Amino acid sequence: MNIKKIGIITSGGDCGGLNAVIKGVSGMANHYGIETVVIPNGYAGLYNLINFEKEDLISLNYLRVGLFHSNIAGSEAGHSRVKISKIKDENKYERIKEGLKKHSIDALVVSGGDDTGAVALDLLSKGIPVNHAPKTMDLDLQPYSVGGDSTINAISKMARNLRTTARSHNRIMILEVYGRYAGHAAFRGGIAADADCIIIPEIVPDFDIVYEDLFAKYTMRIKNSDVKAGTYLIITSEALKSEVSTDTDERGFLIDKSKKPDAFGHYPLVGAGKKIESEIIKRMKKDERMSHFMKDVQMYVKGQNEIPEIRVIRPTHMVRCGDSSGYDVNFGKEIGAGTVNLLKQGIFGVTVTGVRNGVIEYMDISEAIKQNTVNLDQLVLHEAIGTCFGRKPQKSDFSEKIKLNRVSRYL
Numbered sequence: 001m002n003i004k005k006i007g008i009i010t011s012g013g014d015c016g017g018l019n020a021v022i023k024g025v026s027g028m029a030n031h032y033g034i035e036t037v038v039i040p041n042g043y044a045g046l047y048n049l050i051n052f053e054k055e056d057l058i059s060l061n062y063l064r065v066g067l068f069h070s071n072i073a074g075s076e077a078g079h080s081r082v083k084i085s086k087i088k089d090e091n092k093y094e095r096i097k098e099g100l101k102k103h104s105i106d107a108l109v110v111s112g113g114d115d116t117g118a119v120a121l122d123l124l125s126k127g128i129p130v131n132h133a134p135k136t137m138d139l140d141l142q143p144y145s146v147g148g149d150s151t152i153n154a155i156s157k158m159a160r161n162l163r164t165t166a167r168s169h170n171r172i173m174i175l176e177v178y179g180r181y182a183g184h185a186a187f188r189g190g191i192a193a194d195a196d197c198i199i200i201p202e203i204v205p206d207f208d209i210v211y212e213d214l215f216a217k218y219t220m221r222i223k224n225s226d227v228k229a230g231t232y233l234i235i236t237s238e239a240l241k242s243e244v245s246t247d248t249d250e251r252g253f254l255i256d257k258s259k260k261p262d263a264f265g266h267y268p269l270v271g272a273g274k275k276i277e278s279e280i281i282k283r284m285k286k287d288e289r290m291s292h293f294m295k296d297v298q299m300y301v302k303g304q305n306e307i308p309e310i311r312v313i314r315p316t317h318m319v320r321c322g323d324s325s326g327y328d329v330n331f332g333k334e335i336g337a338g339t340v341n342l343l344k345q346g347i348f349g350v351t352v353t354g355v356r357n358g359v360i361e362y363m364d365i366s367e368a369i370k371q372n373t374v375n376l377d378q379l380v381l382h383e384a385i386g387t388c389f390g391r392k393p394q395k396s397d398f399s400e401k402i403k404l405n406r407v408s409r410y411l
Contacts, residue, residue, distance in 0.1 A: 007049075007062070007105040010075040011082075011112040011119070011400045015137040015320045016150025017328030020070040021111045022077060025133075026334020032344060037105065042080035044120055046108075047087060050097030057103055064085065071327045073321050075111075083263040084119050086156025093126045099130070107348070109339045111135040113145065115264045116350065117369035124349045124365075131339040132351040132365050133332075137320050139184035141370050143353035146335065147320070148184065149175075149177045149327040153349045154319045159233060162313065166231035166258035170299065172214065172220060172280070172310045176273035177319050180266075181253065183374045185319070190235035190387070191273035197388040199236035199276065201253065202374045203239060205390030207279040211236070211287075213388040214280065218308065228297050240272035273312035280310060285395050338362070388405050 008025055026036040037057040039045045045052075058064060067075045084092060101105075105128035110120050113136030120130045134141050137151035155177050166173045179185040190198035196217055196362040199205050214232050221230030239253045242375025248254055254275060255267040282332075284290050284307040294300035295306065301310050324332075331354070338352035349369035353361045376394075383393040 001106070003034055003106045003343055004339065005105050007037055007039045007100070007108045008077055009039050009042060009046060009108060010077040010079055011110060012079065013137065013320060014079050015135065016073040016134060016324035017254055017332035018075040018111060019068055020324060020329040020332030021030065021070055021133045021135065021146055021336040023065055023070050024064050024333035025109050025340055028337035028340040030062060034340070035315065037103065038077045041078040041085055043082040044080035046096055047082065047084065050095055050102060053105060061320065064258050070333065071149040071324050071403065073324050079173035080249050081262050081264065083115070085122055086263055088391040090138030093285030098219035100275065107343050109133060111372045112139060113138065114371065117365045121365050122351070129343065129348045131342055131348060132368065133335045133339055134351050134368060136187060137178065138180045138182055139183035140180060140369055140372050142372050143351060143363065144334040145330065146328050149325040150323065151185050151319050152188045152192055153325050154322065155185065156192035158315055158318070159195060160230065161233065163231060163233065167229050170230060170308060172218065172232045172308055174234045174236060174273045174276055174310065174312045175236055176236050176312060176314045178316070179237050179239065181251055182250060182372065183237045186235050186237035187374050191382060193233065193235060195233045195235040195387065197234045197390065199234065199240065199265065201241055202376060203389055208284065209392060210388065210390050211280055211283040215289065222297055234276060236272045236276055238269040238272050240275055273314060277310050277312050280324040308310040
């Protein structure tokens with residue numbers, strides 16, 4: 001297939017590294033003399049492509065690509081959450097093909113997560129050549145996805161900043177972060193932030209264990225401080241397993257059913273931080289040790305300051321905006337360039353998983369978008385170091401889990 005023009009689509013949620021993907025695609029295409037154009041606003045733009053005039057589509061030549069920067073998060077191509085198969089138009093696929101034909105677009109590169117990838121497979125089944133660059137801050141695809149490292153860095157920085165206000169008031173802080181149904185962002189962001197406790201959707205938390213860890217660390221820090229100052233930090237995923245009720249979905253995750261689900265059927269996840277707060281407060285009020293502690297360190301004021309204060313912080317979109325990490329920029333440019341090379345060789349329907357030692361690695365989109373959750377074996381090491389995950393720490397003999405690896409590389 002002789003490809004002369006490629007359309008670039010970014011879809012789903014925005015995050016760090018996407019502009020690097022766009023630059024990787026356009027830069028490699030320019031290298032081969034292939035034109036690239038932005039199809040704005042995700043799959044909504046693709047569906048409405050037929051209505052665009054030719055001069056409306058921006059060609060990403062060397063000059064235009066220089067007008068935005070890889071280290072800025074977000075996407076120059078724009079986003080939307082649209083599922084093509086659910087569009088109430090029986091001629092939707094023909095409409096899309098006519099739009100591509102009108103603008104002489106031979107193939108597509110889409111960057112997004114599992115929902116985006118599923119739509120890419122749908123388009124592929126209708127005869128539209130497409131390749132996929134993995135993108136999601138949730139890190140719930142099989143390969144690494146652009147945006148993950150940027151989000152982990154953002155969570156770590158926020159937690160570091162929160163410690164200043166938390167310690168000033170001896171507050172307990174609960175930071176609730178995005179991540180959908182996988183706990184990678186909370187887990188890795190929490191580890192990077194030196195969080196005391198990390199709650200992820202892969203584990204149903206035992207709040208008695210959370211409370212005992214909190215009580216031990218929080219009271220020890222304040223007692224041993226010459227100015228009686230201390231704090232305790234919990235980082236939780238937005239998806240919290242709770243008892244199945246009208247406020248949860250069929251899997252037991254707390255959701256907001258007062259709002260409509262998105263095009264892919266996902267209700268907003270909500271309430272993780274508040275649920276954890278209420279469980280801790282309930283235990284504080286019943287625990288005589290906490291009352292004695294507050295009096296011992298001269299913090300107790302009847303009716304006003306009888307238990308430590310808890311604050312729940314929900315940074316929401318702040319974990320996916322702002323800057324892209326250096327790792328995501330490198331990865332984004334390489335996988336973007338990889339998608340073009342594969343299209344040029346007539347390889348479609350694949351996700352580029354990386355470029356290592358100059359070799360482009362890929363897998364079928366259908367395999368790449370299978371959900372990848374946190375491997376709980378990885379938590380055991382961090383439990384040994386001292387992090388609480390809301391469960392009884394698992395014991396492991398690390399002498400039996402050692403493997404010789406002669407290859408050491410960062411990228």
